[in-house]
Amino acid sequence: xxxxxxxxxxxxxxxxxxxxxxxxxxxxxxxxxxxxxxxxxxxxxxxxxxxxxxxxxxxxxxxxxxxxxxxxxxxxxxxxxxxxxxxxxxxxxxxxxxxxxxxxxxxxxxxxxxxxxxxxxxxxxxxxxxxxxxxxxxxxxxxxxxxxxxxxxxxxxxxxxxxxxxxxxxxxxxxxxxxxxxxxxxxxxxxxxxxxxxxxxxxxxxxxxxxxxxxxxxxxxxxxxxxxxxxxxxxxxxxxxxxxxxxxxxxxxxxxxxxxxxxxxxxxxxxxxxxxxxxxxxxxxxxxxxxxxxxxxxxxxxxxxxxxxxxxxxxxxxxxxxxxxxxxxxxxxxxxxxxxxxxxxxxxxxxxxxxxxxxxxxxxxxxxxx
Amino acid sequence: xxxxxxxxxxxxxxxxxxxxxxxxxxxxxxxxxxxxxxxxxxxxxxxxxxxxxxxxxxxxxxxxxxxxxxxxxxxxxxxxxxxxxxxxxxxxxxxxxxxxxxxxxxxxxxxxxxxxxxxxxxxxxxxxxxxxxxxxxxxxxxxxxxxxxxxxxxxxxxxxxxxxxxxxxxxxxxxxxxxxxxxxxxxxxxxxxxxxxxxxxxxxxxxxxxxxxxxxxxxxxxxxxxxxxxxxxxxxxxxxxxxxxxxxxxxxxxxxxxxxxxxxxxxxxxxxxxxxxxxxxxxxxxxxxxxxxxxxxxxxxxxxxxxxxxxxxxxxxxxxxxxxxxxxxxxxxxxxxxxxxxxxxxxxxxxxxxxxxxxxxxxxxxxxxxxxxxxxxxxxxxxxxxxxxxxxxxxxxxxxxxxxxxxxxxxxxxxxxxxxxxxxxxxxxxxxxxxxxxxxxxxxxxxxxxxxxxxxxxxxxxxxxxxxxxxxxxxxxxxxxxxxxxxxxxxxxxxxxxxxxxxxxxx
Numbered sequence: 098x099x100x101x102x103x104x105x106x107x108x109x110x111x112x113x114x115x116x117x118x119x120x121x122x123x124x125x126x127x128x129x130x131x132x133x134x135x136x137x138x139x140x141x142x143x144x145x146x147x148x149x150x151x152x153x154x155x156x157x158x159x160x161x162x163x164x165x166x167x168x169x170x171x172x173x174x175x176x177x178x179x180x181x182x183x184x185x186x187x188x189x190x191x192x193x194x195x196x197x198x199x200x201x202x203x204x205x206x207x208x209x210x211x212x213x214x215x216x217x218x219x220x221x222x223x224x225x226x227x228x229x230x231x232x233x234x235x236x237x238x239x240x241x242x243x244x245x246x247x248x249x250x251x252x253x254x255x256x257x258x259x260x261x262x263x264x265x266x267x268x269x270x271x272x273x274x275x276x277x278x279x280x281x282x283x284x285x286x287x288x289x290x291x292x293x294x295x296x297x298x299x300x301x302x303x304x305x306x307x308x309x310x311x312x313x314x315x316x317x318x319x320x321x322x323x324x325x326x327x328x329x330x331x332x333x334x335x336x337x338x339x340x341x342x343x344x345x346x347x348x349x350x351x352x353x354x355x356x357x358x359x360x361x362x363x364x365x366x367x368x369x370x371x372x373x374x375x376x377x378x379x380x381x382x383x384x385x386x387x388x389x390x391x392x393x394x395x396x397x398x399x400x401x402x403x404x405x406x407x408x409x410x411x412x413x414x415x416x417x418x419x420x421x422x423x424x425x426x427x428x429x430x431x432x433x434x435x436x437x438x439x440x441x442x443x444x445x446x447x448x449x450x451x452x453x454x455x456x457x458x459x460x461x462x463x464x465x466x467x
Numbered sequence: 468x469x470x471x472x473x474x475x476x477x478x479x480x481x482x483x484x485x486x487x488x489x490x491x492x493x494x495x496x497x498x499x500x501x502x503x504x505x506x507x508x509x510x511x512x513x514x515x516x517x518x519x520x521x522x523x524x525x526x527x528x529x530x531x532x533x534x535x536x537x538x539x540x541x542x543x544x545x546x547x548x549x550x551x552x553x554x555x556x557x558x559x560x561x562x563x564x565x566x567x568x569x570x571x572x573x574x575x576x577x578x579x580x581x582x583x584x585x586x587x588x589x590x591x592x593x594x595x596x597x598x599x600x601x602x603x604x605x606x607x608x609x610x611x612x613x614x615x616x617x618x619x620x621x622x623x624x625x626x627x628x629x630x631x632x633x634x635x636x637x638x639x640x641x642x643x644x645x646x647x648x649x650x651x652x653x654x655x656x657x658x659x660x661x662x663x664x665x666x667x668x669x670x671x672x673x674x675x676x677x678x679x680x681x682x683x684x685x686x687x688x689x690x691x692x693x694x695x696x697x698x699x700x701x702x703x704x705x706x707x708x709x710x711x712x713x714x715x716x717x718x719x720x721x722x723x724x725x726x727x728x729x730x731x732x733x734x735x736x737x738x739x740x741x742x743x744x745x746x747x748x749x750x751x752x753x754x755x756x757x758x759x760x761x762x763x764x765x766x767x768x769x770x771x772x773x774x775x776x777x778x779x780x781x782x783x784x785x786x787x788x789x790x791x792x793x794x795x796x797x798x799x800x801x802x803x804x805x806x807x808x809x810x811x812x813x814x815x816x817x818x819x820x821x822x823x824x825x826x827x828x829x830x831x832x833x834x835x836x837x838x839x840x841x842x843x844x845x846x847x848x849x850x851x852x853x854x855x856x857x858x859x860x861x862x863x864x865x866x867x868x869x870x871x872x873x874x875x876x877x878x879x880x881x882x883x884x885x886x887x888x889x890x891x892x893x894x895x896x897x898x899x900x901x902x903x904x905x906x907x908x909x910x911x912x913x914x915x916x917x918x919x920x921x922x923x924x925x926x927x928x929x930x931x932x933x934x935x936x937x938x939x940x941x942x943x944x945x946x947x948x949x950x951x952x953x954x955x956x957x958x959x960x961x962x963x964x965x966x967x968x969x970x971x972x973x974x
Contacts, residue, residue: 102883105775124500254766326843327839327840327841327843328838328839328840328841329841330837331837332822332825332841333823334931335815335818336815336826339815339817339818340811340812340815340816341818342808342812343811343812343813343826345774345794345812346772346774346794346804346806346812346813347798348794348795348796348797348798348827348885349795350795353747434949441800
């Protein structure tokens with residue numbers, strides 16, 4: 098008798114909930130050990146280090162969700178994640194791997210800044226301004242995604258490489274502008290543009306702690322849910338995603354679908370960039386996104402590309418980011434340790450997902466007839 | 468030439484769910500001979516060789532090498548017994564050099580590869596056998612023919628004495644094939660034995676010493692090359708056991724619905740594989756196309772359906788010329804296609820039965836709803852209706868089709884392709900791999916479509932099926948129609964002649 102690892106035929110339904118929970122628990126456990134070692138080094142004895150670790154954990158897990166300021170911060174972090182992840186889901190459903198969410202987010206932010214500060218500076222109505230900036234932001238993201246889309250559709254290039262490379266182009270382009278021509282003369286030398294005028298800011302509540310971007314994300318998610326579930330497009334995109342040859346056989350114009358998938362994907366991420374500018378940043382800054390576009394890949398994937406689940410997962414990831422900020426501020430943990438922690442969470446989530454495809458089986462050995 | 472068997476397979480049987488791939492097959496390979504395994508696609512050739520090579524395990528049967536019984540459990544195990552196989556899909560690392568690929572997987576070259584020694588040995592072998600290839604070239608820069616030579620050199624390098632070549636010429640140009648044949652001759656003259664798998668008659672006749680013909684997983688017979696001709700082989704391949712156990716419905720045929728004039732189509736290798744072909748099918752008529760596989764049947768079907776671009780010619784459906792490569796237009800015009808690749812083309816394995824039933828853009832016509840607001844309830848009830856009508860056995864309409872058996876999967880395809888009252892149906896090997904019950908179902912469905920007035924183009928390997936269903940039989944050879952006969956077994960000789968390349972007026 099021996100134990101063998103074999104692939105599951107079907108992944109049970111409950112695994113979708115239990116596996117991520119266990120994975121996060123494992124990540125917390127491993128991080129706990131690292132934190133404990135860190136605090137022992139700082140405080141010198143084990144028992145106070147242990148108490149400090151428990152306290153830090155409590156802070157990290159409760160602050161982002163259990164009080165007003167924490168919760169608002171969580172929502173703020175959630176919005177860009179949700180927009181990019183929603184956009185990615187549109188392409189991923191067709192197995193078109195857009196890795197360029199970060200670049201599309203940057204382009205949306207950049208062009209909406211251009212609109213707010215230069216192009217539409219005479220527009221006085223907040224409603225018109227916000228609509229205009231949203232449109233140009235989405236258009237910028239769409240245009241940025243159109244490049245890999247056309248290359249894929251007509252020259253069969255690999256969209257993964259092209260979208261990834263375009264991220265760097267977008268980031269450096271923004272850097273050029275905020276260090277150069279768009280730099281705010283009154284900005285004390287910081288790399289950023291002048292602030293947005295009041296009419297280019299999203300309505301917000303609770304002393305500006307909470308802006309309406311969350312509701313825009315919710316609206317996009319509901320719209321996508323409808324498209325995926327109820328329209329011919331959603332139906333056909335499943336076919337393209339599952340079997341390209343079958344899609345051709347069904348009379349689907351695969352080239353058009355490829356182009357539209359990437360363009361819409363980029364448009365939603367670009368809209369996210371515009372919302373981030375209008376709602377939170379109010380100016381274009383160097384490095385305004387700490388990698389939302391990349392984290393969103395994981396968010397979209399963990400949510401199984403379901404738009405409503407993406408909202409939930411990006412909320413939880415937002416909370417994770419806020420909790421980490423908290424640790425950094427109040428426990429003076431080095432930034433590197435925070436990065437280790439985020440890495441651990443992702444690693445365990447992905448690992449858990451992979452492991453759940455297998456199961457342990459006890460097999461009786463059959464004697465080989467030689 | 469010595470005459471004892473270096474390899475013997477006795478009473479090998481292997482079944483897959485729903486199919487008996489090998490049924491009591493016995494085979495003897497003598498030292499220094501080229502032994503051809505001939506048979507249609509799906510006759511069980513590749514399965515048999517995969518058993519010999521240790522990829523599959525036989526359900527029953529024994530393998531002897533040099534008169535000793537062996538049990539081969541893996542390809543590396545097979546190599547130890549001196550058995551090497553060149554698969555249809557090559558197993559080379561594109562970014563490695565030829566020499567690196569040759570030693571890849573060998574255990575005895577030590578930690579550092581002695582590149583010089585390996586290269587010179589490859590050079591020696593490649594000159595000795597007339598298989599020119601530069602040992603330093605990186606594989607990705609090489610042609611398909613050169614890659615195949617590397618695979619063969621790899622086997623020679625390891626000293627394999629029994630070499631299996633699975634459809635080796637399928638990817639080669641005629642010149643490369645000649646070169647390969649010379650190498651095979653050289654190999655056997657030095658005492659190696661070769662098993663040559665093919666479904667092409669000419670090649671088999673050109674290269675083999677003995678020929679074993681397989682059909683439907685069984686051995687039809689083993690013959691000496693000298694004692695058989697092309698015609699005899701065709702007869703063995705397609706069989707004589709053609710029965711007509713059911714009357715065909717008599718239908719008044721109407722006007723010509725599908726008209727093809729001077730059609731030329733290229734295959735994936737960019738060779739012309741349908742040449743100047745013209746045909747006509749009337750409503751209420753089934754035209755069966757007989758021919759050895761690989762004579763342009765697939766390209767013909769794909770060109771009519773718009774998946775493959777035609778080079779020239781005219782395809783007309785009910786009086787309207789069909790444009791180049793536009794599948795959606797053809798679906799709307801009432802053209803249905805039952806492709807031979809059920810799993811890779813006709814269905815999406817990970818989607819539900821319902822999604823597969825509505826896969827074509829005809830959902831909105833079937834359930835009368837807007838593409839902006841699909842009506843889930845109506846789709847569901849329509850799906851359930853089709854599941855009942857075509858007696859698809861599935862737990863529910865939501866089950867993913869990869870869980871269905873071959874027969875049920877084909878019923879899903881039939882339900883989709885036939886429920887929309889098509890004007891023309893192309894059926895490509897519609898019963899391949901199905902059991903008797905499912906086969907009967909396919910026959911009945913096609914015949915009832917004919918009664919309804921559809922024009923049907925049937926491309927099948929089994930003559931039995933063609934006689935059973937067709938109103939006329941056309942024989943295709945190298946992309947051309949050699950002639951027509953009535954669907955009557957008494958014409959089997961004539962059909963055999965034409966399948967082997969003779970024109971009807973020749974005799």
